[in-house]
Amino acid sequence: MITHDLLIIGGGLAGMRAALEAGKNVDVAVVSKIHPLRSHSGAAQGGIAAVLDGWAQNIGDSLESHIQDTVKGSDYLGDQDAIEILCNEAPGDIRVLDRMGALFSRTDEGRIAQRDFGGHSYARTCYASDKTGHILLQTLYEQMMKQRVKVYPEWHVVSLIIHKNICRGLVAYDMVRGELQVIRAKAILFATGGYGRAYGITSNAHANTGDGLALAYRAGVPLQDMEFVQFHPTGLYRHGILITEGARGEGGYLINKDGERFMERYAPNKMELASRDVVSRAVQTEIDEGRGIDGHVHLDLRHLGKELIMSRLSQIHDIALSFSGIDCTVDPIPIQPTAHYSMGGIPTDVDGRVPGFSGLFAAGECACVSVHGANRLGGNSMLETIVFGRRAGIKAAEYVKKTTLQPMPADALPLIEQKIKLMINNKGEENAANISVELQSNMTLKCGIFRDIDGLTQMQQLIIALKERFKNIGLRDWGMTFNTELIEALELKNILDFSQIIVAGALAREESRGAHSRTDFPNRDDEHWMKHTLAYQGGQGPVLDYKPVIITRYNPQRRVY
Numbered sequence: 031m032i033t034h035d036l037l038i039i040g041g042g043l044a045g046m047r048a049a050l051e052a053g054k055n056v057d058v059a060v061v062s063k064i065h066p067l068r069s070h071s072g073a074a075q076g077g078i079a080a081v082l083d084g085w086a087q088n089i090g091d092s093l094e095s096h097i098q099d100t101v102k103g104s105d106y107l108g109d110q111d112a113i114e115i116l117c118n119e120a121p122g123d124i125r126v127l128d129r130m131g132a133l134f135s136r137t138d139e140g141r142i143a144q145r146d147f148g149g150h151s152y153a154r155t156c157y158a159s160d161k162t163g164h165i166l167l168q169t170l171y172e173q174m175m176k177q178r179v180k181v182y183p184e185w186h187v188v189s190l191i192i193h194k195n196i197c198r199g200l201v202a203y204d205m206v207r208g209e210l211q212v213i214r215a216k217a218i219l220f221a222t223g224g225y226g227r228a229y230g231i232t233s234n235a236h237a238n239t240g241d242g243l244a245l246a247y248r249a250g251v252p253l254q255d256m257e258f259v260q261f262h263p264t265g266l267y268r269h270g271i272l273i274t275e276g277a278r279g280e281g282g283y284l285i286n287k288d289g290e291r292f293m294e295r296y297a298p299n300k301m302e303l304a305s306r307d308v309v310s311r312a313v314q315t316e317i318d319e320g321r322g323i324d325g326h327v328h329l330d331l332r333h334l335g336k337e338l339i340m341s342r343l344s345q346i347h348d349i350a351l352s353f354s355g356i357d358c359t360v361d362p363i364p365i366q367p368t369a370h371y372s373m374g375g376i377p378t379d380v381d382g383r384v385p386g387f388s389g390l391f392a393a394g395e396c397a398c399v400s401v402h403g404a405n406r407l408g409g410n411s412m413l414e415t416i417v418f419g420r421r422a423g424i425k426a427a428e429y430v431k432k433t434t435l436q437p438m439p440a441d442a443l444p445l446i447e448q449k450i451k452l453m454i455n456n457k458g459e460e461n462a463a464n465i466s467v468e469l470q471s472n473m474t475l476k477c478g479i480f481r482d483i484d485g486l487t488q489m490q491q492l493i494i495a496l497k498e499r500f501k502n503i504g505l506r507d508w509g510m511t512f513n514t515e516l517i518e519a520l521e522l523k524n525i526l527d528f529s530q531i532i533v534a535g536a537l538a539r540e541e542s543r544g545a546h547s548r549t550d551f552p553n554r555d556d557e558h559w560m561k562h563t564l565a566y567q568g569g570q571g572p573v574l575d576y577k578p579v580i581i582t583r584y585n586p587q588r589r590v591y
């Protein structure tokens with residue numbers, strides 16, 4: 031049987047950063063359902079936030095300001111001890127990435143260039159043109175190869191083996207060889223990324239189906255703050271593909287059908303660079319109240335000039351041209367909000383440990399530390415993958431060094447084999463793709479930017495009905511080799527499970543905070559709702575509980591931009 035000390039599920043930025051750190055001391059392997067270089071991290075465009083000493087003081091920036099902006103951005107739901115670590119450790123981590131060979135864009139004087147980003151008080155987002163994630167992913171992969179970390183690419187994890195809350199290993203579907211494999215390990219670190227694919231319009235890759243969340247939930251881990259889903263204001267109309275906040279950071283602005291810069295009415299100080307929840311609601315309100323153009327508004331970059339666009343936003347130029355036929359040096363880009371980021375996830379402490387379990391760790395977008403609270407600031411997510419990926423890697427290595435391998439339950443593999451066989455041989459009439467489309471389009475409508483009791487209740491009932499229909503799906507591919515239909519069905523099961531949690535959390539939370547906006551409860555209610563949601567698996571769906579927010583130095587204030 032394959033055995034490693036530590037298994038990392040996920041080869042994105044968080045997984046690889048953790049592997050590099052842990053791999054110095056223990057036997058670590060990365061299991062990834064797609065090749066690591068195809069992870070969604072590679073799609074990140076705009077940049078990674080950090081206050082770089084030596085320069086920050088010149089523009090008035092400080093670590094304190096980054097912390098304050100992040101706490102305010104989180105609408106005071108972020109845990110402040112974790113936020114302080116995120117911001118304080120950022121400069122050191124950027125230096126490490128730079129030394130590893132990450133090609134950050136530079137100023138004429140040779141400094142790492144930094145641009146403005148939404149919700150940040152100063153230009154502190156380090157970038158590599160508009161391909162920052164791609165560059166960082168390549169850099170970490172090269173380092174991982176140099177360190178000879180074992181990778182299992184195109185191995186799809188289908189189940190965890192956890193007994194008495196102690197990790198023993200996992201079962202993965204090796205797609206190329208068409209086999210189910212058990213891998214034993216002393217510890218597992220989740221780095222499985224986000225879940226944007228629960229929504230019809232999303233900036234997320236097809237692989238972002240929240241598998242890690244569903245696996246952890248079924249193993250008894252409660253999921254935290256799942257109702258907080260970030261909608262990015264500028265998705266390409268109809269496609270949802272991201273047009274980076276960096277485009278507004280470079281000076282692009284938003285206009286409605288009358289050519290009005292409408293952000294003046296919503297965030298007079300920060301305008302287009304207010305935080306994402308604020309700008310997304312503004313864009314959607316313009317569209318809903320008839321000031322959009324056929325369901326979209328415009329992002330105008332023309333005044334930036336061709337030279338700047340082609341040097342700093344060339345990918346945006348490509349995307350608009352390839353998918354919408356728009357040359358953004360000549361015409362404005364049609365945009366609408368797009369489901370983008372999951373603030374919630376697997377709860378961890380500041381060292382990536384999942385409370386209540388031995389040998390379980392999580393980092394990156396699938397984790398909820400929680401540094402983003404109710405709304406994440408741009409540039410802080412890649413930063414989270416690097417800072418907390420490193421920290422979790424260190425602690426996971428320490429853990430496995432002082433632990434022994436636990437015995438495996440004999441039925442781990444047969445149970446999963448039986449489930450997969452049942453799914454493949456089921457001759458039902460339902461089709462996974464149809465169920466997905468119905469779920470996704472309704473999540474956008476009923477559990478999207480604006481929510482209310484009626485829409486959420488309907489969504490809750492629809493998910494129960496879709497789960498019933500799921501039992502009756504029939505696959506047309508009955509083989510085991512590269513069965514993508516099987517993968518889609520497994521992913522859909524995950525999406526159905528955690529969508530139910532998003533809706534349950536959103537229905538219960540009778541207030542508006544950050545990305546969670548209830549039209550029937552329009553105000554933030556600190557007295558009753560200044561707390562994190564925890565959703566446990568129950569017999570009839572999620573069972574909710576709550577835990578306090580960690581406040582160190584910043585008391586909640588009214589949030590205006």
Ligand SMILES: Cc1cc2nc3c(=O)[nH]c(=O)nc-3n(C[C@H](O)[C@H](O)[C@H](O)COP(=O)(O)OP(=O)(O)OC[C@H]3O[C@@H](n4cnc5c(N)ncnc54)[C@H](O)[C@@H]3O)c2cc1C
Nearest residue numbers: 040041042043044063071076077187223394395409411412
């Ligand atoms: C279009 C776009 C642009 C963005 N731009 C920025 C930006 O400019 N700045 C910023 O800070 N943030 C940005 N973000 C957010 C940020 O990129 C992500 O939050 C972050 O990169 C996630 O990294 P990760 O390592 O947690 O997950 P990912 O990079 O998503 O990797 C997840 C990994 O998990 C693996 N996996 C998942 N399920 C399984 C399974 N069942 N079995 C085996 N493996 C599995 C996948 O194979 C993959 O390797 C952007 C996000 C998007 C979508």
